[in-house]
Amino acid sequence: MAEPTIDAGAGPVALRTSPLAHLEEQMRAAAATGARGVTLSEWAFLAMVNVRVAPASEAADRIEKTLGAPLPRQCGRTTTSGPHTVLWLGPDEWLVLSQGDGTAVAAELREALAGDPGSVVDVSANRTTLELSGPAARQVLEKGCPLDLHPRSFGPGRAVSTTVGPVAVLLWQVDDAPRYRLFPRSSFADYLARWLIDAMSEYRGPELP
Secondary structure, eight states, X not given: OBOOEEEOSSSEEESOBOTTGGGHHHHHHTOBOGGGOBEEEEXXXXXXXXXXXXXXXXXXXXXXHHHTSOOOOSTTOEEEETTEEEEEEXXXXXXXXESSOHHHHHHHHHHHHTTSSOEEEEOTTTBOEEEEESTTHHHHHHTTXXXXXXXXXXXXXXXXXXXXXXXXXXXXXXXXXXXXXXXXXXXXXXXXXXXXXXXXXXXXXXXXX
């Protein structure tokens, strides 16, 4: 996916291109429908801000007020408010996902930190976002993810660091459709997308009786 273009004199030039723009058609073609359906797409240019701060501090309180959501305190937990979702990464580390502009979100959170110990870094360019959804999405992931993804162990609102195939990702289950979002490093996104496309291939066949 490319962002809006500018005219550089020799024709329009894309301002930037997402890590998986070249696989957009292949991901669309990999979709399966019906009771065994599954789809794969890229959410390009999602704002991501890494926050490190002592959880029991005034700075953390100010950051929570700015986000309008508490910083989750347990492994695998997430919180959401308006355009922001916060994923737990460690006892004093979180990843803020936002539909807003990453630079602006980082600036607001840096202002809330107010020079206290901690850090706020816009890491939007570090990862891209893949969304895998549909009735067969869990079965596709189970081909290469070591986690127990059964609803008794992993459900909506859970997000953890894991691997899918050989690729390290953050994995977030958004809802019980199920819909998952995977956050690989941009340099590994092509490999992961191709791995998922291959894992989805059996579901494009005829429905089982």
